[in-house]
Amino acid sequence: MINKFTKILLFVFFSVFLIPQSNATHMVGGDFTYRCLGDGYFEVKLTLRRDCEFGASDAFFDSKAHVAVFNQYGQIIKKIGLRGGFKLPYVGNDTLDESLNMECGIMGDFVCVHEAIYKDTIYLPQPEYKQKYILVYQRCCRNQTLLNIEDPLETGGSYVIEIDRDDWDLCNSAPDFKQWPDIYICAGQPLVFDHSATEPDGDSLVYELYSPYSGATINYPMPTVADPGKYTPFYKPVSWSDNYGVDNVLGGADPLKIDPVTGLLTGTPETTGQFLVGVLVKEYRDGKLLSTIRRDFEYNVRPCVDPPIADFESLDAICGSEDHDTLVLTNTSQNADSYHWYVYQHSTGITDTFTSVDLDFIYDLPSWGKDTFDITLDAYGNLADCSDITFKRIIAVKDELIADFDVIINDCYNDSLDITLNLQDKFSELNPMYTWKESKWKLVFSNDTLFAEGKKVSIIVPKEKKTLITLEVYTEELCYASVEKWVSLDFADIEFIANPMVV
Structure with a gap:
């Protein structure tokens, strides 16, 4: 993909020494997943994205992500972690550091996206009967330029994973999405994107679009377990703008949809702008739901023109x-x-x-x-x-490439025997300025055609009076030459050949 005059900078903002900020940032998306390590230990990974073009200049990523642990009734479980929560560290050696170019032919200003990954190993004791751990990270606020939700600058996000007694007993690991969607898509052009996930346990996966969750507020953008009253309901969906909803997040006659089996996202966006999208994957084993992993992200729909193609x-x-x-x-x-x-x-x-x-x-x-x-x-x-x-x-x-070869017939034969031909390419002798790459042989007989490769080959051929031999020579310089020779094999009356014959 070739450079446009602007670039999308997709990288992790590397600064583990930043103190948590109290100002609102402009969240672009995120997801939250986990992997079971055994004996109650889980590796949890939170991925967050923010807008580094329109986001607040003093609202960087937090040095640690504050994750609270609730039960299914919305109560913090204070015996878990540090008074009911964990502080996930920013993982500097597990970050992206890439510059992705805006695709040539996409119009409009560039979008800058920062990404950060927080990851840690935590301990969760076995849940009580019918108890569920709900791990929640909340951050405000979303990108102000979103068209399909109401009050985006007043709306944050909640990133949630649930681990119940069955998950814990089975030491289940959740699915993990393979890749992030493109940041830019073209208005009026069909969208096809593989949003499938990997799953280490071989369980069945079902994909859906969902309404992303809201979370936190502009006044309290980053709740912590130290002040649990600042958490907002974490299963509350965003409020869609008029003419938008989970059934049509981009608007238009061909709405965005996802194949429940393959995770393939398809649709045709019509309206240019910035749109929030939510995708989830449910994991089933023997018909029982084990986990649900959610991701929200933004699509930037742009007018596009046919890009130049150099050739x-x-x-x-x-x-x-x-x-x-x-x-x-x-x-x-x-x-x-x-x-x-x-x-x-x-x-x-x-x-x-x-x-x-x-x-x-x-x-x-x-x-x-x-x-x-x-x-x-x-x-x-x-x-x-x-x-x-x-x-x-x-x-x-300067020199022409020349193809030529020798044929050596070594074997005497009678009515019950075939002939062995030794074929020798004369490439090295005739072409000192070229670098040999490949020699291909073809021997044509009345009822058969034989093929061989190499500078020097030995091949058994049927008894016939003659054969047409073709040699094709290829060089590392991308040059090619060929030669054809009729070679006589009519030695029926010869009882003994004292020396090899060169034709």
Whole structure:
């Protein structure tokens, strides 16, 4: 994917020394999952994303994520962890550090997204009969530019996992989504995205869209167990704007939907803007629900145009070049308005630059008769306001590539025996300037065709008067040559061959 003038910066904000902030941030999404380690120990992982373009400048990620443990009645279980909760550390060595480019042809300003991962191993004693642990992280607030929910700047998020007695007894591990959706999608173009999850225990998975949960408030953006009254109801869904809902989170005639079996997201967005989406996966074993993992994220729907596609035609190699010759490069790019060619000649160490549509590059071979050219074409589209780049390496060799071979017949034979042919490619003898890559043989008989590969092969052939042998030679320089020979095999009257015969 080629650079647009702007980039999406997708990385984890690495600062374990930041003190928790009291200001609201602009949450973009997140998910919460767990893995059973045995004997009551669980590895829990919380992934959070925030908007680093429109988010508050002083609202960074928290140095620790405060997770409270409730029962199914909404009461904090104070005997768990530190007075009913855990402080998950920011995991610096388990972070992303990538720059993902906005796809060429997508219009509009860039979106900057920071991601952080919090992970720790916690201990949970066996739940009492019919008891359920509900682990909750809440943070406010969501991105102010969301179109499909009401009061996004006053609405936070709750990220929840549930572990009940059966989960604990079975030492069950929850599913984990394979990948995050694209940040940008195109208005008017069908969307297809694999939002499936992996599951280590072989359980059945069922996928659904859901209404993401709200959580916390703009006045108390990060509740902690030290002040449990600041937690808001964590199963309360966001309030959808008019004409939007879980059945149509993007609007339009072809709403976003997910295949319950495969997790494939499909739909056709029509309205440009920023939209909140919720996806969950339920894990079943023998018909019983074991876990539910939820994720919410934002889609940025943009107008899109056909991007430029850089391409050109040329010989793959010049096999038999003149001392003074020409590289003919024919531009076949699409949706482009201007071009920059860069031709680097290895023997001189010089890069020549051109701005023509097509290019006839005139060169001189060095005294040793072989050279390499690196061709780069940068095609820029005015409407898409981006470019595409293609590259090709072409090698020119002064000598023609020659294909030839010897056939050695070693065996005497009578009416009950076949013939063994030894085939020897003469590549090394005839082509000192080339690097051998492959030799392919074909032997044609009246009722059969035999094939072989290699510089030197030994092959048993049927008794016939003659065979047509074809040798094809390929080089690392991408040159090719072939030769055909009729070889006589008519030795029916010969009783003894004192020495091998070379044809």
